[in-house]
Structure formats: C-alpha cells, structure tokens
Amino acid sequence: xxxxxxxxxSLPVTLGQPASIxxxxxxxxxxxxGNTYLNWFQQRPGQSPRRLIYKVSNRDSGVPDRFSGSxxxxxxxxxxxxxxxxxxxxxxxxxGTHWPWTFGQGTRVExx
Amino acid sequence: xxxxxxxxxxxxxxxxxLRLSCVASGFTFSSYWMSWVRQAPGKxxxxxANIKQDGSDKYYVGSVKGRFxxxxxxxxxxxxxxxxxxxxxxxxxxxxxxxxxxxxxxGDYWGQGTLVTVSS
Numbered sequence: 001x002x003x004x005x006x007x008x009x010s011l012p013v014t015l016g017q018p019a020s021i022x023x024x025x026x027x028x029x030x031x032x033x034g035n036t037y038l039n040w041f042q043q044r045p046g047q048s049p050r051r052l053i054y055k056v057s058n059r060d061s062g063v064p065d066r067f068s069g070s071x072x073x074x075x076x077x078x079x080x081x082x083x084x085x086x087x088x089x090x091x092x093x094x095x096g097t098h099w100p101w102t103f104g105q106g107t108r109v110e111x112x
Numbered sequence: 113x114x115x116x117x118x119x120x121x122x123x124x125x126x127x128x129x130l131r132l133s134c135v136a137s138g139f140t141f142s143s144y145w146m147s148w149v150r151q152a153p154g155k156x157x158x159x160x161a162n163i164k165q166d167g168s169d170k171y172y173v174g175s176v177k178g179r180f181x182x183x184x185x186x187x188x189x190x191x192x193x194x195x196x197x198x199x200x201x202x203x204x205x206x207x208x209x210x211x212x213x214x215x216x217x218x219g220d221y222w223g224q225g226t227l228v229t230v231s232s
Contacts, residue, residue, distance in 0.1 A: 094157075
C-alpha cells in the first residue's frame with residue numbers, strides 16, 4: 001500500500017499567520033491518465049471530514065481562497081495564507097491513485 | 113441539499129455481524145461511485161471499500177476483505193456495508209462518502225457517521 005507521511009503532526013499557529021502542511025507519498029501519485037489524485041480534507045472537532053482540495057490544487061466549492069494546494073509526483077503541500085479561528089482541526093491528505101486509497105496520519109492545527 | 117445519512121451502528125460482540133446503511137438525497141445516487149471510510153476512536157481515517165454505480169465493481173482494503181461486503185440499491189438511493197466476523201479493531205465511526213474512483217468526486221461529500229463498537 002502507498003504510505004502517506006504528513007509533517008508536522010502538530011502545528012500551533014498565531015491567528016492571521018500562514019501555515020503549511022507537507023504530505024509525501026511512498027510512490028508517485030501520477031496516474032496513467034496524467035492526473036494526480038491527491039486530495040486534502042479538514043476535520044473540525046466533532047465533525048465529519050470535509051474535502052478542501054482535489055487533484056492537488058483544485059479548491060472545492062465554498063472553500064475560502066486562503067486554502068491552496070500544490071505539489072507533484074510524491075511531494076505535496078497544503079497552505080493556509082492567514083489562519084483563522086475556524087481553521088482549527090485535523091488536516092489529512094489522501095491519495096486516490098493506487099488502491100487502496102490511503103490517508104496521511106493527520107496534522108492537528110491549533111491556535112497559539 | 114445533498115445529504116448522506118448513515119445508520120445501523122451499535123454494540124456487537126467479537127465474531128458478530130452488523131449491517132450499516134446510508135441513505136442519499138439531493139443528487140442522482142445511481143450516477144456516482146460510493147464508499148465507506150472509517151475512523152477508530154481518536155485515530156486517523158481509513159478508506160474501507162467502494163462500489164461502482166451499478167454495483168458491478170467493488171474494492172476492499174485488505175484488513176476487511178472476505179469479512180465485509182459493500183452493496184447498493186439504486187432504487188432506494190441506499191448504500192450498505194455488511195460486516196461479519198467482527199473484531200475489536202473494527203471499532204470505529206463508519207462514514208458513507210460519495211465517490212471512490214479516480215475522478216473529481218472522490219470523497220467530496222460525507223455523512224455524519226455511525227459508531228460501531230465491537231466488544232464483549
């Protein structure tokens with residue numbers, strides 16, 4: 001199975017400051033159709049996961065533009081340009097290229 | 113409004129069985145792959161199984177293969193997960209999610225989850 005490794009696992013951030021989460025895969029996530037199936041999810045305390053980004057850099061409808069995704073191959077990043085209080089939660093990357101789909105361990109974002 | 117509502121969770125003894133259901137509304141259920149994803153208490157997410165629009169293709173993570181069966185009833189906009197020979201490590205919140213293939217819809221909507229506890 002593809003192993004997804006996130007860092008850091010805990011991320012204390014000051015309100016209004018940027019935050020960055022790394023996600024690395026144990027093999028390339030480029031599929032034979034040329035697409036890279038790497039998604040990002042946010043899970044707020046007590047809630048279900050919510051998809052933020054699909055195929056590396058496409059923001060879902062209703063997701064604030066302070067969230068952005070980038071990367072290629074095996075190395076991906078989720079950035080929050082200015083952290084707000086509602087961004088507190090755990091963030092997961094998911095690879096959907098190689099079955100079984102696998103998630104990273106999660107990165108907990110908290111306010112300093 | 114798009115909704116996914118799971119039910120069927122509960123307490124079951126090791127070795128027992130349970131059937132989870134997910135009712136979909138607000139979109140054309142029969143047009144999408146569908147999936148089950150679980151989360152053990154205080155832990156991360158694990159993609160468990162997915163099923164093609166017409167039910168002809170199904171995929172399972174290795175830890176549940178041969179014990180869990182995913183199915184769907186498009187006439188009733190419903191997704192199911194039949195779980196048997198349950199183990200303590202199957203204890204988790206089980207989420208129904210839209211999607212499950214390499215497309216733009218993989219995991220774009222989730223239900224609120226249903227808790228399965230395997231314990232004697």
